[in-house]
Amino acid sequence: MPRVVFTSHLQRHVSAADCKVSATTVAAALEAVFRSQPQARGYVLDEQGELRKHVFLFVDGRRAALTDPVRAESAIHVLQALTGG
């Protein structure tokens, strides 16, 4: 199962625990996380469900988009961009 890892910077504002979820895309993985941790959704996605401008996603070390596929052993990192602070 892919693993979702949140930046520690996010923890200052809202609780978002790293977890393993069953999913084949980045979007589906995040949806699964937000089902159990709904408080984190608005920090990563905007009200239209799009990735916030200053949040970056990496899958196995590569910049990724919500639509990108993930493998069972993938690690999805949710990071803050080095902009927007």
Place this chain on the structure above:
Amino acid sequence: MPLYVATRKGLFIVDTRRWSLARPHFLGDPVSAVLAHDGALYAALNLGHFGVKLRRSEDGGEHWQELAAPAYPAKPEDSADKTPWKLAQIWTLEGAGDTLWAGTIPGGLFRSRDRGESWSLVRGLWDRKERTEWFGGGYDHPGIHSICIHPRDARQVSVAVSCGGVWQSGDGGETWRLAAKGMSADYFPPERKHDENIQDVHRMVQSPSRPDVYYAQHHNGVFRSADGAASWQEVTAIAPSKFGFATAVHPKDADTAWFVPADKDERRLPLEAKLVVARTRDGGQSFEVLRRGLPQEHAYDLVYRHGLAVDETGERLAMGSTTGGLWISEDAGDSWRCLSSHLPPIYAVRFA
């Protein structure tokens, strides 16, 4: 009665009995608006990475609870509107009775009737075709920064938009009309300079004691209305300059108002690097330029839209600047005292 100071790096609460600053809240985070209403304190955050957030405290800031931030609906697929339907900033918060109002960028007015637990977009204004012609002033997209609620009839709501004029509702927000007649934008092509929908009002306040009286600091000068915003007249006596952002009106005397004039818009600094406040006591016929206690050399402090406030007595004023200067006056502006020169950039000051 505390003074709230919203800054680029947190919310500061000033004890007005000793004029002392307490430990900041949300240290490191931009606080774009603050409101004390009906026993609760509300703070709007604009987190650089993680979006716009709204928090409420029931105990004066000791503990904070996250509320749902106003959210825009999905833009219809066939919409020609170029504005993104996404919350970029809560620019102002107001409360009247059981209703909270939020003015936002990119131009939506939101209302809550459950103490900020949930918000709804005021469609009567958002769906006006004129709204899609609004444009940004200071930000990429237009925004509502001033919300005036009639003190005796909460159905009468007036809002000011950068840049989109003044809009007024007489039925609690269901229907809206433009209310910027008489304002002018000399920097626009001549055939458009009186267009009510393009006026860049920087800040608008309504007299609590004579609600038909409004003052507006506009990009192009100072304007006043004495007929409930049905018409506006330019206040040409403003000195030392007509450009600025902030204004405040006396709570009990509609003829007394304060402004913070700045160099015209190319520079946006105090004129000759001397920070001053302009006060009228005769409804804009004449002005006194007040400078005692304010820096009179090498002052590059700009006072933003919400950077000037008056308390319920009309004697106490607070002023905060973009370079982190915070001043208070206890004699209606005759003299000022600096509480700090080293705060983060100040977005808003507000007495409880």
